[in-house]
Amino acid sequence: MGVTVRPAEEGEAEALKQVRLRALRDSPDAFTQPVVAAEAEPIAVYEERIASTVRGETLNLVAVDESGTFVGLAAGIPWEGRTRVVSVWVDPACRGSGVGAELVERIAAWSIERGIDCQIETAPGNDSALRLYRRLGFEPAPDIDPPDGCDVVLIRRSA
Ligand SMILES: CC(C)(COP(=O)(O)OP(=O)(O)OC[C@H]1O[C@@H](n2cnc3c(N)ncnc32)[C@H](O)[C@@H]1OP(=O)(O)O)[C@@H](O)C(=O)NCCC(=O)NCCS
Numbered sequence: 001m002g003v004t005v006r007p008a009e010e011g012e013a014e015a016l017k018q019v020r021l022r023a024l025r026d027s028p029d030a031f032t033q034p035v036v037a038a039e040a041e042p043i044a045v046y047e048e049r050i051a052s053t054v055r056g057e058t059l060n061l062v063a064v065d066e067s068g069t070f071v072g073l074a075a076g077i078p079w080e081g082r083t084r085v086v087s088v089w090v091d092p093a094c095r096g097s098g099v100g101a102e103l104v105e106r107i108a109a110w111s112i113e114r115g116i117d118c119q120i121e122t123a124p125g126n127d128s129a130l131r132l133y134r135r136l137g138f139e140p141a142p143d144i145d146p147p148d149g150c151d152v153v154l155i156r157r158s159a
Contacts, residue, residue: 006061
C-alpha cells in the first residue's frame with residue numbers, strides 16, 4: 001500500500017494526537033514521554049504544532065496511507081541552535097519499506113537547506129533506529145550531552 005509523507009495540516013490536530021498516542025503505546029521504550037502525559041495534553045498542543053509547521057518554525061510530518069489513516073510521524077523542532085528530530089515512529093505494518101527513512105530525510109533536508117545542523121537521538125539499545133540514522137548521514141556527536149532518557153546523539157551537519 002502506498003504511503004505519502006507530508007506536513008500535518010490545519011484541522012488534523014486530533015489525528016496527529018491519536019497517531020502520537022499509538023506510537024507511545026506501541027514503542028514506550030523508544031520515547032521519553034509517558035503515554036499518560038500525552039493523553040492528558042490538550043488538543044491545543046497539537047494545534048500549535050501544526051500552526052508552527054505552517055509558519056515554517058517546525059516541521060511536523062505525518063505518513064498517510066491510501067485510506068487517509070496516519071501510519072507514522074516525525075517532527076523537527078528548534079533545539080540549541082540546531083534542529084532536533086523527535087517522535088519518529090512508523091506503524092509496524094508499514095515498517096521496512098523506507099517510510100522511516102523518508103520522514104527523517106525530509107526533516108534533515110529542511111534543516112540543512114536552511115543552514116542549520118540536524119540532531120537526532122536514540123534510546124539505549126535501539127540499534128535499528130541507530131543504523132537507519134547512520135545510513136542517512138548522521139554521525140555520533142560525543143561532545144553533545146544526550147537529553148534525558150537518550151543514549152547516542154547523532155548530528156548531520158549543514159556544512
Ligand atoms: C525506527 C523506525 C521509525 C524505522 O521505520 P521504517 O519505516 O521501518 O524504516 P525504513 O524502512 O526506512 O528502514 C528500517 C530498517 O529496518 C529494516 N526492515 C525490514 N523489514 C522490516 C520490518 N518488517 N520491520 C522493521 N524493520 C524492517 C529495513 O530494511 C531497514 O534496515 P536497517 O535496520 O539495516 O537500517 C520504526 O522501526 C519504528 O517506528 N520503530 C519504533 C519507534 C522507534 O524506535 N522510533 C525511533 C526513536 S529514536
